[in-house]
Structures are given as structure tokens and as C-alpha cells.
Amino acid sequence: MNNNENLYQFLLRCADDNLIAGQRMAEWCSNGPILEEDLAMVNISLDFLGQSESFMEYAASLDTTGKTSDDLAFGRSEREYYNHLLVEQPNDDFAVSMVKLLFFSAFQKELYTALMEGKDERIAAISAKAVKEARYHYRHASDWFERLALGTDESLRRLTYAVEELWPFTENLFETDEVYNSLFAEQIVPDMKSIREKWMTTMREVFSNGGVDIPANVHMYAGGINGYHTEHLGHLLCEMQYLHHAHPGAQW
Amino acid sequence: METVENTSAELLAFEARLAKDEVIEPKDWMPADYAKTLLRQISQHAHSEVIGMQPEGNWVLRAPTYRAKKILLAKIQDEGGHGLYLYSAAETLGMDRAQMIEQLHQGKAKYSSIFNYPALNWADIGAIGWLVDGAAIVNQVSLQRTSFGPYARAMVRICMEESFHQRQGYEIMVRMMRGNAEQRQMAQDAMNRWWWPALMMFGPHDKDSAHTQQSMKWKIKRQSNDVLRQRFIDKTIPQAHFIGLNVPDPDLKYDEENKSYQIGEINWAEFQQVICGNGFCNHARLSHHKKVHREGEWVRQAAAAFSVKQKQKQQDLATAMA
Numbered sequence: 001m002n003n004n005e006n007l008y009q010f011l012l013r014c015a016d017d018n019l020i021a022g023q024r025m026a027e028w029c030s031n032g033p034i035l036e037e038d039l040a041m042v043n044i045s046l047d048f049l050g051q052s053e054s055f056m057e058y059a060a061s062l063d064t065t066g067k068t069s070d071d072l073a074f075g076r077s078e079r080e081y082y083n084h085l086l087v088e089q090p091n092d093d094f095a096v097s098m099v100k101l102l103f104f105s106a107f108q109k110e111l112y113t114a115l116m117e118g119k120d121e122r123i124a125a126i127s128a129k130a131v132k133e134a135r136y137h138y139r140h141a142s143d144w145f146e147r148l149a150l151g152t153d154e155s156l157r158r159l160t161y162a163v164e165e166l167w168p169f170t171e172n173l174f175e176t177d178e179v180y181n182s183l184f185a186e187q188i189v190p191d192m193k194s195i196r197e198k199w200m201t202t203m204r205e206v207f208s209n210g211g212v213d214i215p216a217n218v219h220m221y222a223g224g225i226n227g228y229h230t231e232h233l234g235h236l237l238c239e240m241q242y243l244h245h246a247h248p249g250a251q252w
Numbered sequence: 253m254e255t256v257e258n259t260s261a262e263l264l265a266f267e268a269r270l271a272k273d274e275v276i277e278p279k280d281w282m283p284a285d286y287a288k289t290l291l292r293q294i295s296q297h298a299h300s301e302v303i304g305m306q307p308e309g310n311w312v313l314r315a316p317t318y319r320a321k322k323i324l325l326a327k328i329q330d331e332g333g334h335g336l337y338l339y340s341a342a343e344t345l346g347m348d349r350a351q352m353i354e355q356l357h358q359g360k361a362k363y364s365s366i367f368n369y370p371a372l373n374w375a376d377i378g379a380i381g382w383l384v385d386g387a388a389i390v391n392q393v394s395l396q397r398t399s400f401g402p403y404a405r406a407m408v409r410i411c412m413e414e415s416f417h418q419r420q421g422y423e424i425m426v427r428m429m430r431g432n433a434e435q436r437q438m439a440q441d442a443m444n445r446w447w448w449p450a451l452m453m454f455g456p457h458d459k460d461s462a463h464t465q466q467s468m469k470w471k472i473k474r475q476s477n478d479v480l481r482q483r484f485i486d487k488t489i490p491q492a493h494f495i496g497l498n499v500p501d502p503d504l505k506y507d508e509e510n511k512s513y514q515i516g517e518i519n520w521a522e523f524q525q526v527i528c529g530n531g532f533c534n535h536a537r538l539s540h541h542k543k544v545h546r547e548g549e550w551v552r553q554a555a556a557a558f559s560v561k562q563k564q565k566q567q568d569l570a571t572a573m574a
Binding site for chain 1: 316326
């Protein structure tokens with residue numbers, strides 16, 4: 001159905017990661033702990049959506065059936081979504097959202113930095129723009145990590161809970177498969193082991209600044225990139241794709 | 253800000269400045285009632301921007317395209333930003349944001365009644381932008397010349413963004429009216445529900461308006477409710493007809509001579525009910541705001557505690573260095 005199956009798959013993963021992360025972040029709209037933070041989270045959500053759209057448009061350009069980026073975003077079911085498990089996890093509270101953003105933005109900033117050097121020019125160009133946003137998201141999330149870690153007993157308790165809930169989904173960010181390996185062989189995507197090392201170095205620094213322990217001996221979940229998801233994703237898509245399901249074929 | 257009353261020389265000087273269309277700044281002398289009226293109006297305006305994020309936020313997760321989702325998020329972000337400027341403008345009159353929020357929660361401060369109506373289908377997002385923001389702009393353009401400097405300056409910036417909101421709302425209506433029968437029906441449904449509340453946004457008729465006369469004298473308000481409402485009506489009805497929307501007013505007449513529309517009677521009983529707190533969403537909007545504020549308290553406390561600890565750390569470091 002498209003000209004380059006592996007590239008197409010990888011683009012969907014990037015697009016889906018950002019779309020789901022953006023949708024989750026948008027849940028904070030009119031629900032933030034203070035007006036400034038409400039605006040910051042909406043802004044981060046907008047960045048994710050913009051990044052998602054860039055990747056999705058590229059994916060759509062490889063689709064030979066004439067699908068648009070909107071068709072791909074609003075017309076696929078949870079088994080056809082390829083985002084990582086981390087981004088689909090529910091917000092629960094502000095600490096969960098900020099820890100999720102920390103893990104994800106630290107991953108994205110390393111990934112984008114490496115993709116800028118990759119052989120696919122369009123991915124490199126999208127990444128060059130996106131990396132600036134990922135760095136800003138990382139700064140926002142790591143600042144909050146420190147504030148919550150060193151703030152009050154309650155904020156530390158909530159932060160620790162968030163870390164325990166989300167850490168098991170972090171190894172999944174670095175999972176590779178045939179799709180990834182073939183693009184790695186083509187020098188389009190980087191060695192995931194080096195991304196993971198850089199990510200771990202960042203985590204050690206952030207956790208140490210906050211005096212929080214990195215969880216040890218935890219079971220790590222795999223999936224997402226193969227369309228195997230936690231039950232949360234279906235509900236998110238149900239809401240996001242509501243109008244398309246209620247009015248099939250309508251143009252918006 | 254000096255608010256001692258009965259200082260007739262100062263009052264005369266103040267009125268003379270207004271007569272020359274001079275701008276009043278926070279440090280200038282002003283009558284206590286002038287400050288009170290402004291604080292009421294600006295804080296109400298700020299609360300309206302923030303409460304207004306709720307009905308739109310209700311659709312942000314269901315926006316049907318990338319473009320629609322991005323525009324709506326950006327728009328809501330603008331509204332929150334307007335809330336911030338306006339809280340800051342109101343703070344120049346001596347009340348901080350936390351107090352204003354407390355007054356909102358206690359029901360002492362109001363917000364625009366328009367947000368006490370529910371946003372029920374996607375076309376409502378169009379109608380809110382086109383009609384609600386459209387009505388707000390007419391009012392706010394006039395307020396760019398309000399006599400209090402911080403409020404006037406906030407309005408200049410807000411108007412630029414609101415005119416974008418109005419256009420994006422109309423664009424949604426255009427798309428819906430060009431869509432299938434269900435979409436056209438949704439657009440008409442939204443028009444039917446939002447038209448009259450949008451007209452009520454301008455407030456009671458001039459003859460019944462409690463605040464108009466004094467506010468006009470102080471040049472806080474530059475044009476009357478009825479004048480502004482009529483401007484909105486004459487601007488908006490042709491836009492509705494252009495895309496095939498009916499105006500839900502059986503008594504609507506066009507006055508050829510004055511090139512102006514005459515509307516039927518506004519349901520002022522409904523207006524009073526919503527103002528008194530009996531609108532469909534009054535309770536829901538306020539209790540949502542309270543709930544979010546309560547749930548965010550631990551975050552605000554953590555940030556405050558962290559800030560105190562950081563300052564202490566810096567002081568300790570400075571002491572150790574000395």
C-alpha cells in the first residue's frame with residue numbers, strides 16, 4: 001500500500017507517539033493547577049500535535065491509496081496505532097503527567113538529535129525543528145521533577161508513585177525490531193543502544209538532583225510499536241475519533 | 253492609587269482629565285467608585301476568559317482534524333493568556349489574583365453569563381467563536397478607548413487575537429454548512445442556541461442598565477449596550493444569511509431606510525435567571541473551577557515550598573562564602 005513499508009511504519013510510530021502524547025497533554029486544558037501551567041501544558045500539547053502532523057504528512061505522502069494525514073490519525077484503530085506504551089498511560093495527577101513528560105522528552109531530545117544526522121532529509125528536517133521543542137519540554141519537566149521532589153512530603157509521595165507507575169514503560173522506548181533495524185542499516189535511524197545510554201545518563205542526573213531513587217528490578221513492558229497496547233489507548237482513540245465514527249464520510 | 257473621597261479639587265482635576273480624553277494610570281488619583289467599578293469589571297472580564305476555557309475545552313479532545321485541534325488549542329491558550337493580562341491589569345487596582353479567585357468562588361465576583369450555556373456539538377465551537385467572540389469584539393473594540401490605561405492596553409492586544417477567533421469560528425460554520433445534511437443541521441442547532449445568548453452579552457437595554465450612566469460619564473464604557481448590540485446584529489446577520497443559516501427570530505425585520513435589522517424581543521427573564529445563577533451550567537462551571545483549584549493546591553504548595561528552600565540554600569551559601 002505504500003512505497004517504503006519500513007519507513008512508513010517508522011513515520012507512523014513517530015507521528016503516533018506525538019499525537020497520543022499531545023492528546024493526553026490536552027486533557028489538562030482548563031484543568032491545570034495554576035493558569036500559567038495550564039497554558040504551558042496546552043502549549044506543549046500544540047508542539048506535539050505539530051510534530052505529529054509533520055511525521056503523519058510524510059507517512060501519508062508514501063501511502064499510494066491517497067490517504068491524508070487526517071485519515072491516518074482519525075481512521076485507524078488501536079491495533080493499527082504504533083505509539084510507545086508510555087505516552088498512552090493516563091494522566092492520573094500532575095506528577096504522573098510531568099514524570100511522563102520527563103521520560104518522553106528526554107528520549108525525544110536524544111532521538112531527534114540523532115535523526116538530524118540521519119540519511120533521510122525530510123526526517124532530519126522535521127527533527128531539527130522538533131528537537132528545540134523537545135529540549136524545552138525536557139527543561140519544563142525536569143524543573144518540575146526537582147520542585148516536586150524537594151517541595152513537600154505530599155509532592156514527593158506523589159512523584160515517587162508516578163515514577164513507580166511509569167518506569168516499567170521506559171524500556172519500551174528503546175525497543176527495536178525488524179522495521180527499526182532495517183532503517184538502521186540504511187543509516188536513517190540511530191543505534192538505539194546509544195540513545196538509551198544517553199537517556200540513562202540524563203535520568204541519573206535528574207533523579208540524583210531530586211534525591212529520588214531510580215527503580216531497580218522492575219518488570220519492563222514491551223509492545224506498542226507492534227500495535228499491542230494497554231487498554232487505555234482504545235478509550236483515548238474513542239474520544240479523539242468520535243466525530244469520524246458518528247458521521248462517517250463527513251468532511252471537517 | 254489615591255482614593256480619598258470628597259477631595260473636590262482632585263475630583264475636578266480628574267474630571268477635567270477625562271474631558272480631555274486623557275488616560276488614567278494606576279498611580280494617578282481616582283475616585284474610589286471609579287476604582288471599584290473598574291476592579292469589578294476587569295476581574296469579571298478576567299474570570300470570563302478563564303471560565304470560557306471550559307466549554308471549548310469540552311471539545312478539544314474531540315476536534316476532528318489536526319488543523320481544527322491545533323486552532324482550538326491555540327485559541328484556548330489565547331483565552332487563558334487574556335485572563336492573565338486582565339488579572340494583571342486588575343491587580344494594579346490593589347487586589348491580587350488569589351483574592352479575585354476567592355471572590356469568584358464565593359460568588360461575589362461574576363463572569364460572563366454566556367459561558368453558562370453548554371457546548372453540545374462541534375458546530376458550537378464555530379458558534380462560540382463567531383457569535384460569542386464576535387459579540388465580545390464589538391464590546392472590546394469600544395473598550396480600547398476606555399479611560400483606564402492598563403485596561404485599554406490589554407484590550408488592544410486582546411482584540412487582535414479575538415478577531416482571529418471570530419474568523420476561525422465563522423470558518424467552522426462555513427465548513428459545516430457546506431457539509432452533509434447532519435452537519436448543516438448541527439450548525440443550525442448551534443445558531444439557534446447561541447444567537448439570543450450572544451445578544452444578551454451586551455447587557456440590558458440602556459434604559460434598564462444599572463451601571464451604564466456612571467460608566468459612560470467616567471469613560472470606562474464608551475458606547476451604550478444598545479448601540480453596541482445593534483452594531484453586532486447588523487454585522488452578523490448578513491454573515492448568517494450568506495452561508496444559509498436562519499436567524500432564529502420570527503420577528504426579525506430589515507429596515508431598508510436605515511440599512512439596519514430590527515430584532516424581536518429579547519427574553520430578559522432568561523437573562524435574569526442566568527445572572528442569578530440558575531443558568532444550565534452556572535453550577536457546573538463554578539464547581540469545576542473550584543475542583544481544579546483544590547486539586548492543584550498540592551502543586552502550588554510544592555512550588556512555594558521549593559522556592560523557600562532554594563532561597564534559604566542561596567542565603568546559606570552566601571553566609572558561608574562571607
